[in-house]
Amino acid sequence: MKIVLADSAGFCFGVKRATQLAFKAAEETCRICSLGPIIHSPQVVEKLENKGVRVVEKLEDIEEGTVIIRSHGITAGELEEIKARNLIPVDATCPFVKKAQDYATMLCSEGYSVVLVGEKDHPEVKGIISYTRDGEVTVVADSREAQHLPGKGKIGIVAQTTQSFENLRQVTTVCLDKSKEVRVFNTICDATSVRQEEARKIAREVDLMLIVGGFNSANTTRLAQICRELQARTYHVETASEIDPSWFCSVETVGITAGASTPRWIIDEVVERVAEF
């Protein structure tokens, strides 16, 4: 059986960095926790727990020691509380998210009405807004929502890092009609679109697609959805142990990809398992 493994499968830059920082911090100190699961991979979270990294949901649940800030960042208020309570932060905020925070803050300080393209309840979006302090920030999901914005003197635009470029483009188009000056920082990280594009390409060429990653990972679930939309026979698994040999009856080629929070060792185990059939 032929296996086509996506080049883009697995950890993106920010997740890789966050995971490395977390394992390194776990080696160096024993009173350590992460504010929310560090990534959407139960297997990685379990490995970190075995090294002493406890997952807490809220800051008030932490009494002392080190707090790992996960890749989509926290709010300015939470960061202040960490400092005020003498907790030690390990900042694993993705550098691309940090850039979006910095650009939004700069635009507000220069008097722009900021339009943030993203999901208003997402922690990354809440974080970006919080750093602008009393800045004027409006979150819009898409161009339809942007159409309700009032006219403005000057509009600054930033995007949640996982947004699609097409959505940013459409919102920009609408904003051009609302203001005489529009300043856009394209803060989208293309890891997501590159992974999705490769999944589409492979799904068209194979008999069966395997998507590997946490069931709680939005980007992994989206990869499976994209392949199914192309009518590809698609299975989403978290680990190799879930693979059912009966899937491979009269299958000649298998495509494999994985979400941004899926570690290499899980992908390798899946590839090895499939190779056995």
Add this chain to the structure above:
Amino acid sequence: MKIVLADSAGFCFGVKRATQLAFKAAEETCRICSLGPIIHSPQVVEKLENKGVRVVEKLEDIEEGTVIIRSHGITAGELEEIKARNLIPVDATCPFVKKAQDYATMLCSEGYSVVLVGEKDHPEVKGIISYTRDGEVTVVADSREAQHLPGKGKIGIVAQTTQSFENLRQVTTVCLDKSKEVRVFNTICDATSVRQEEARKIAREVDLMLIVGGFNSANTTRLAQICRELQARTYHVETASEIDPSWFCSVETVGITAGASTPRWIIDEVVERVAEF
């Protein structure tokens, strides 16, 4: 016969201002000329000539006295020459054109690669470029040309004031794909689009359209073309004297509009003439 006169017919803000400045200067001094015809209306130019305003094509043709700078501006080099030769400038550059000059200059000084949406041989465009000194400015006519631009650190966009908004929007879309930061100043004056939109609306409702203005006026000629594209019976006249009574056989409603360089008195004469039939 019913006459529908466009609200937007005639002088735009910049042309009205330039014409007023020219007539005022002609009252105050006798050694006076304009660098190029002040507007594309032979009748207005003739009136100014009768007041002593000579039209010259080149700076070297002027020996002394006052020089009127027309509404689409001149280059930085020409302005320096005027000052160096102790000529007295009357700056009738349209304030909207001046804004485009200022924004392009500011963007260059802040390190943007500037994209100027416009016609590269137009005096307004040449003027805008000249004020940026050694700035990096590329003129693109449309999105097709913009596609050939190389990727850039940050792109600033300004437009020739008479460009269409749709063209600016399309170029912006292409530039978003070329750079992580795109800063757009919409320097388009909407007088042109408002006049064209109203001409379209009227042309659909009447039996005959009269377009009034200089045959050498690009925006007037464009108005006639727009009406003809809508299959409206359209005549382009410079003055009331050109109107032929035979045009109005079995005509019940006549639409009238005029280009940005057509003075009020000529429009009034046309309306009075048509009202006679």
